Amino acid sequence: MESLDLPSDIIFEILTRTSLNTLGKCRLVCKEWNHMTYESSFTRLHCERTHTILGYFIQCMSRNKRTATFVSIDKSLDSIFDMSLNFLPRSVAIEASSNQGILYCESQEPQSLRNPRIPQYYVCKPSTKQWQAIPNPKTRYFTERTGMIVLGSNPLHYKIVRFSQPKFSFKSMGYYNLRCEIFDSKFWAWKQSKEIQLPHLVPLSYSPTVLASGTMYWLTTHNHVFAFHVDQESWSMFPIPKPFNENDHYKKKQLVEYQGRLALICMGREVGIEVWVMDDYGNQVWNKRQTLNMDALRREKCYASPHEVFTFRSDLEPNNLMGKKGFSQKLAFFPRKKVEYE
Structure with missing residues (x-):
């Protein structure tokens, strides 16, 4: 065209x-x-x-508590935009991020002394200091993985997908099942979807969700990709590129979003870093796009390894986090500082 x-x-x-x-x-x-x-x-x-904010929330674990720090791709903006999560009423851990600057968080403090094990869940927009408590899912089931997707911006419409451990496991029957709950901001409620049945001993990785073309992706521990299709509430699995299944020269694998598509970054002992992109979802065709030399990285000293890294991109426009259902519980407008660029 x-x-x-x-x-x-x-x-x-x-x-x-x-x-x-x-x-x-x-x-x-x-x-x-x-x-x-x-x-x-x-x-x-x-x-x-x-005035778009682009960067990463780096979440680390210390003394059984997760703390998140924002790192901008432009360090000159760090002193202009305060992206801390201190505006929330409780200390939180990020569970999922979206492509429109909205985070899904879980409190690390109990709602009340009567229910010390029940957390509070929030959606928030750090760039505007807005937050809203949302109804709890079935917290008696331990959370395994979560993902978030924004479907519309005016009015704001988003969904949160939560996989949790079921009451009864069927591992002895040859598969690994997960409960699936979906929160829809349009109806302001959670609903239970059909359980996920994965092959036995094929759990999902602990990395944050990768979102591409309306689908949520996780890497499994057996060199496959688990895909959850939000619109259809269905799932599928497919293998990563063949070179990574046939040898063990790649010690680190990570799913990412690359120019709107699903991609896989692999770090090898000898070959460096390779970037493979899913160019054909229907036929599951991966193509290698880049090979990066690791010599410069090997010379760098790394003192810490982040627990989770969440990609973040946001504007400065306030959103009604409840969509059509009402008004956000907290809307903290703050004066915008004048931004000057060289």
Whole structure:
């Protein structure tokens, strides 16, 4: 598809001034636009012009308590935007992040002394200091994995998927089952979906959810990818690229989102870092996009290993976290500081 007969530099200028929501739609117009909007030069200029916050929440474990620190891709903005989670009424741990700056968190303190084991759950937008307590899922079932997806921005519509340990396990029957609950902000309630039945001894990895094209992905411990299709409330599994199944030269594997697609990053003992992208979901075709040299990384001294890393991208516009159901419980507007760029 041609880019509407406009010069690429004009399209670049227009797209760097669009909102996050509009940018996501523009990426669907054609491959040229999609590729352009993922270039590093575009990302930096778009963040500057639209005051978009882009970075990572690094969550570490210390003394059985998780703490999250935000790291921006542009260090000059760290002193301008306060992205701490101290505005929440309780100390929390991040359970899932979305592609629109909304986090799903669990309190690390009990709701009350009467129920010391029952936490409180929140959705929040750190860039605007908004938060909202949401109804609890079935907390008597231990949480295994969670994911979050934003389906609409005006009004805000999101879903949270929670997998938990069932009351009765069927491991002896050859499969590993998980309870599945889905919170829909449109109805402001959890509902139980059909249980997940994975092959025996194939649990999901502990890494945060990877979201691509409306599907949530987790890596399994047996070199497969577990996919949960939110719209259909169904799931599937498929293998990672063959080279990683046939040898053990790759000591670290991680699913990521790469230019809107599912990708796999693999760190090898000798081959360095490889980036493989799922180019054909229907036929499960992986293609290698990049190979990175690790010599520079090997010279770096690493003193800590994060427990979890959550990708974060947000604008500064307030959202009604309850969607059409009402108004957010907490809406803390704060004066915006003037942002100056060199």
